[in-house]
Amino acid sequence: MDQSSVIFISIMSAAGLAVLVFAAFLVSRRWKRRRRSQLMDEMEGHDFEYFCADLLRKNGFLDVEVTKGSGDYGVDILAEKDGVTYAVQCKCYNAPIGVKAVQEVYAGRDYYDRMVGAVMTNQYFTSAAVAAAGKLKILLWDRGYIDSMMEEQD
Structure with a gap:
């Protein structure tokens, strides 16, 4: 083999190794994200509230405060972002979230x-909840939205 063939083979081997390392990195990130998403389903209600508060902080929210457990008037987290104040209701359930959560955060x-009310959940919302949120101008942050927030912090 001449020297240019050896150099070419060396370059191709290095490039192949770089592709493998990058692919392993992507798979690792995806696995970690999926695992965090699954852990979210195993949380108790209060743990989920702190998880959501931390996620909001990591996504640029300021003055993030978890309210006291009982008598919170349907609001679990108070926060602010870009001059807008938020009241957030957190729901960690194993079924779709209904109208009651929307009503609670509307009052809270x-x-x-x-300025803004939002319901944040590890699940999705019923069509009735979506309709009520539209009428009452409440934001709905479902599992997909939370997953995208987790991706932004990676």
Whole structure:
């Protein structure tokens, strides 16, 4: 073999190794993200609230505060981002989230004098909840939205 063939083979081997390392990195990130998403389903309600508060902080929210457990008027987290104040209701369930969560954060938003109300969940929402949220101007942050928030912090 001449020297140019040896150099070419060396370059191709290095490139192949780089592709393998990059692929392993991507698979590792995807596995880690999926595992975090699964852990979310195993959390108790209060743990999920702190998980959501931490996720909001990592996504640029400021003055993030978890409210006291009982008598919170349907609001689990108070936060602010870009001059907008939020009241967030967290629901860690194993079934779709219904209208009640939307109603609770609607009332809690006004009680805490916040600009925006949102329901944040590890699940998805019923069609009735989506319709109510549209009428009451409540944001719905479902599992897909939370997953995208986790991706942004990676």
